[in-house]
Amino acid sequence: MAQRLDKQTFQTVVTHTPLISLDLIVENADGQVLLGQRLNKPAQGYWFVPGGRVLKDETMTHAFSRLTKEELGIELQLSDATLIGPFEHFYNDNFSGDDFSTHYVVLGYRIQLDVLLNNLPKEQHGHYQWFDVTILLNADDVHRHTKLYFLTK
Numbered sequence: 760m761a762q763r764l765d766k767q768t769f770q771t772v773v774t775h776t777p778l779i780s781l782d783l784i785v786e787n788a789d790g791q792v793l794l795g796q797r798l799n800k801p802a803q804g805y806w807f808v809p810g811g812r813v814l815k816d817e818t819m820t821h822a823f824s825r826l827t828k829e830e831l832g833i834e835l836q837l838s839d840a841t842l843i844g845p846f847e848h849f850y851n852d853n854f855s856g857d858d859f860s861t862h863y864v865v866l867g868y869r870i871q872l873d874v875l876l877n878n879l880p881k882e883q884h885g886h887y888q889w890f891d892v893t894i895l896l897n898a899d900d901v902h903r904h905t906k907l908y909f910l911t912k
Contacts, residue, residue: 761817766855771804773853777862779825781819782810784843784869784908792909793874794901795884801850801861805902806895809884810865823868831872832880840868848904867908 764772772778785793785808794806809830813822820837827835848863876887892909897903 761814761821763814770853770855770859772809773861774859777847777864778857779813780810780845780848780863780865781823782808782828782838782865782908783827784808784867785872786869787873787889788871791889792895793872794826794888794890794895794905796870796881796888797902798815798883798885799856800856802902802904804900805890805905806815806890806898807884807902808908809906811883815877819866826834827870829880831874832878833872834871837868837905840870841869843869846904850883857870865904865908880892 763769774904787793793809796811797803797805797807809826812825812831813819817825823837823840824834827833844867846865847860848865850861853859853861854900876889879887890898890901896906896909
């Protein structure tokens with residue numbers, strides 16, 4: 760059974776190992792991309808794609824369904840998405856502060872989905888917006904790790 764770690768154990772893990780996560784590159788019918796303004800570290804304050812960590816003993820299929828439910832408010836299946844590849848994200852800070860770095864190995868998945876911004880969960884992102892790709896690539900407040908998903912197209 761997949762489980763979340765207590766804060767101290769998770770700090771030890773983040774200090775010493777990379778994390779595995781899934782990022783959701785959500786595109787609407789107009790080709791715009793869904794970004795949320797992050798509330799938490801790392802990448803706090805930046806516009807970023809939704810996503811999250813894979814938990815220990817959690818299959819990729821279950822992680823994808825859980826993360827789409829938590830991040831988008833709608834449970835999707837892994838078969839609803841297209842893998843765009845593996846990426847690495849390096850941050851100088853971590854979820855609890857600035858005393859150690861965070862390293863993610865991220866699998867990026869593209870999803871075609873129209874969602875209403877007002878219905879999206881607010882735990883990780885305070886605001887949401889649909890972005891044209893050319894605008895997000897040139898915006899200073901869109902995180903560089905998010906931009907990489909569109910430079911590899």
